[in-house]
Amino acid sequence: MDDATLKALLADNDLPERDPAFRLAVMQGVARRRFIGELLDLAPFVAGAAALLWLLAPQIEVYLRRVDFGLLGSLTVALVIVASLLAPTGLLTFRRMTET
Amino acid sequence: MRGSEAAFARLVDRHQRALRAFLRRACAGDHALADDLAQETFIAAWGRLHAWRGEASFRSWLCAIGWRKCADARRGAGRSQRRDADWLQSQDLERGEGASPDARLAVERALAALPPEQRAAVALCLAADFSHAEAAVVLGSPLGTVKSHVTRGKARLAELLGAAHG
Numbered sequence: 001m002d003d004a005t006l007k008a009l010l011a012d013n014d015l016p017e018r019d020p021a022f023r024l025a026v027m028q029g030v031a032r033r034r035f036i037g038e039l040l041d042l043a044p045f046v047a048g049a050a051a052l053l054w055l056l057a058p059q060i061e062v063y064l065r066r067v068d069f070g071l072l073g074s075l076t077v078a079l080v081i082v083a084s085l086l087a088p089t090g091l092l093t094f095r096r097m098t099e100t
Numbered sequence: 101m102r103g104s105e106a107a108f109a110r111l112v113d114r115h116q117r118a119l120r121a122f123l124r125r126a127c128a129g130d131h132a133l134a135d136d137l138a139q140e141t142f143i144a145a146w147g148r149l150h151a152w153r154g155e156a157s158f159r160s161w162l163c164a165i166g167w168r169k170c171a172d173a174r175r176g177a178g179r180s181q182r183r184d185a186d187w188l189q190s191q192d193l194e195r196g197e198g199a200s201p202d203a204r205l206a207v208e209r210a211l212a213a214l215p216p217e218q219r220a221a222v223a224l225c226l227a228a229d230f231s232h233a234e235a236a237v238v239l240g241s242p243l244g245t246v247k248s249h250v251t252r253g254k255a256r257l258a259e260l261l262g263a264a265h266g
Contacts, residue, residue, distance in 0.1 A: 003226075006257060009207045010227035013124070015117045022120075022135070023112045029143040030105065 221249035
């Protein structure tokens, strides 16, 4: 059997030139990998924010006990704390939206 | 990021056939495993795009990642699992898998009978038109070794296919 015959036999395969199902599966895997990567990117910021809040909690508590904010003031302080916790996620979402 | 994903999807379209064909041959005809490895290869390539410096073609770089994954899968699989898979594969081949021509089945059987490195070298140099140098990069082997694998693989294939046709 000569090289040309062998080559012709080996070159024969039934794979399509384009395979949307295969591409979709790959791109889903890529999206999953990117999502995990972004979570890992965010993790240090979230951990830092949590640690900072934990460190500052006693001072914040003393301050809140000493000063009477009233209902509106207390709600504002609570909102600021929640917003500072959500900020990294918001920034990430904004970044992704502007890159689309 | 989205733009680069669209560009990467085009790369998947362009190279999926070559990579899957190579891995199917390297995996001794185990199409399901080969396609899984091809998907993993593309996903790994996405994560390492910065590492591709253009010294080798993108297709060679992909095949090199795929070949390493194939070797890992081979090492990871137990001896009995391989025996089972081989047996199942041989049953599929004997049933003829629908309209597949006899010649293709004979080639798949003959390829499966080669040692993995010889099989991969033959799949690259004979079936996919890689140069020996490119195949050496993909397989991570010295050029002389690849040439030797191709020569021996071709001879063994011709022998097996000659016997099958004779």
